[in-house]
Amino acid sequence: MPPIRTFTAALGLAAMTATLLVSAAEAAPRNRYVQVQGADGRGYVASRNAHRTSSSFTANRSIQTNGGYGLNRNRSAAYGEGSYSGSSQTVFNSGRSINRSASVHDNGDGTASYQRTVTGSEGRSRSVSGSVPYTPPQ
16 A cells, blocks of 8 residues: 555544543533734734534634734634545635545444545646555554
């Protein structure tokens, strides 16, 4: 199996395992706002809003500079019952965007299937998918 597939599958499985272990104490929303102003009018504003439950995660992030550069990113994920599915969309101030999606599923037969897709502003996309050996954590 090519190294990128192995890495992608391992990363997805690690994410699925880690997110399945979320405790109820972490279910509270988390918000952060930062504003920095420096010399000569330089600076930026950044904000992040995140919410995690035992079966899902959403986050919105915005970064804007005084020079007009910036981005907005929205992420979401759902997990449970041996599956993980997540996506993110990043939109830059220039109008360009990038979309990512990933999914992992425990097939129940000692393997896990995965798929990851990235799509750019021009509509070009690249996908990787496959199946790898998998033993769920005890």
